[in-house]
Amino acid sequence: MKYEIRFSGSGGQGVITASVILGTAAALHDGKNVIQSQAYGPEARGGATKADVIIADEKILYPKAQHIDYLVSLTQKAANKFIKTLKKGGIVIIDGDFVELPDSPDYKIYRLPITSNTIAKFNRTTTLNVVAVGAFAEMAGLVSMDAVKKAVIENSPAGFEEMNIASFELGRDLARAAKKG
Amino acid sequence: MKYEIRFSGSGGQGVITASVILGTAAALHDGKNVIQSQAYGPEARGGATKADVIIADEKILYPKAQHIDYLVSLTQKAANKFIKTLKKGGIVIIDGDFVELPDSPDYKIYRLPITSNTIAKFNRTTTLNVVAVGAFAEMAGLVSMDAVKKAVIENSPAGFEEMNIASFELGRDLARAAKKG
Numbered sequence: 001m002k003y004e005i006r007f008s009g010s011g012g013q014g015v016i017t018a019s020v021i022l023g024t025a026a027a028l029h030d031g032k033n034v035i036q037s038q039a040y041g042p043e044a045r046g047g048a049t050k051a052d053v054i055i056a057d058e059k060i061l062y063p064k065a066q067h068i069d070y071l072v073s074l075t076q077k078a079a080n081k082f083i084k085t086l087k088k089g090g091i092v093i094i095d096g097d098f099v100e101l102p103d104s105p106d107y108k109i110y111r112l113p114i115t116s117n118t119i120a121k122f123n124r125t126t127t128l129n130v131v132a133v134g135a136f137a138e139m140a141g142l143v144s145m146d147a148v149k150k151a152v153i154e155n156s157p158a159g160f161e162e163m164n165i166a167s168f169e170l171g172r173d174l175a176r177a178a179k180k181g
Numbered sequence: 182m183k184y185e186i187r188f189s190g191s192g193g194q195g196v197i198t199a200s201v202i203l204g205t206a207a208a209l210h211d212g213k214n215v216i217q218s219q220a221y222g223p224e225a226r227g228g229a230t231k232a233d234v235i236i237a238d239e240k241i242l243y244p245k246a247q248h249i250d251y252l253v254s255l256t257q258k259a260a261n262k263f264i265k266t267l268k269k270g271g272i273v274i275i276d277g278d279f280v281e282l283p284d285s286p287d288y289k290i291y292r293l294p295i296t297s298n299t300i301a302k303f304n305r306t307t308t309l310n311v312v313a314v315g316a317f318a319e320m321a322g323l324v325s326m327d328a329v330k331k332a333v334i335e336n337s338p339a340g341f342e343e344m345n346i347a348s349f350e351l352g353r354d355l356a357r358a359a360k361k362g
Binding site: 011012016020023024027028031032033034035036037038039040041042059060063064126154157158160 | 192193197201204205208209213215217218220221222223240241245307335338339341
């Protein structure tokens with residue numbers, strides 16, 4: 001198996017951390033091969049930003065994401081920019097509070113109310129990225145939830161472990177509700 | 182110009198953050214093209230970890246670091262593992278408090294007392310990675326110090342900006358002292 005996952009949003013939303021959490025979970029706890037990367041050009045300033053994770057059972061020979069299986073977009077700008085990088089039949093998870101994408105036969109789309117629920121629970125949006133990781137992990141089922149939880153803790157600044165775990169669980173629950181819906 | 186930089190150490194030392202700081206500095210503030218990546222296999226658990234930055238004026242076609250120009254190693258395990266990935270004539274920066282590498286005609290080595298100075302100044306080693314970024318930036322001169330400083334602030338958790346800037350400056354000063362010999 002080999003999967004390519006792209007987290008996208010605006011600078012400062014922590015999409016790199018989201019990817020690192022997912023990558024370490026898959027590699028260190030689930031024993032997969034992982035490459036996590038971000039490419040920036042001069043145009044990155046102020047624009048849509050992305051961070052990629054490739055997860056595979058085998059050694060990954062070409063390290064650049066090319067056929068995105070799962071796209072997570074936290075802003076409209078990011079969704080508009082990266083939806084065309086999704087492979088046919090791919091899955092998109094968007095923050096349904098702020099991002100609009102049309103339905104399409106080319107992909108399956110999940111609209112999760114990420115921002116509104118994060119603010120309702122924590123009164124701030126600092127951990128939006130960890131909510132997104134929880135939502136992705138539950139939705140895709142590629143990595144064990146236990147591994148992701150461990151990686152969330154390992155990648156938390158001291159003192160933020162509890163809030164990050166609660167954020168992870170919020171994302172998981174939003175995805176569960178959407179799957180049922 | 183094209184340069185490949187590898188930060189290495191043990192898990193939890195923040196070598197990914199060090200690379201992200203350097204990468205964002207070069208891309209967002211100095212207008213370079215950058216790819217920042219980490220590859221993990223199952224063997225990564227508990228072992229030496231690395232994070233790579235490629236900085237170039239031109240578009241980067243092959244995203245994997247192959248000929249490391251600068252290696253920064255914060256642990257002996259990492260130095261032993263990655264010294265062989267350094268290209269001939271490359272530059273190594275090690276934490277001279279804990280890491281030993283022999284002199285060699287194949288590379289130029291700088292031994293900086295990173296850990297002892299970080300503990301002396303902050304009474305803990307949390308920001309060792311940012312000290313390493315400051316040391317590398319001063320030593321290599323590839324990225325403007327002002328850009329790195331901005332990136333340090335942007336990549337700081339709220340409340341840690343001041344300590345991270347002080348750590349960056351400590352690394353810069355250690356490198357300056359070493360350059361003078």
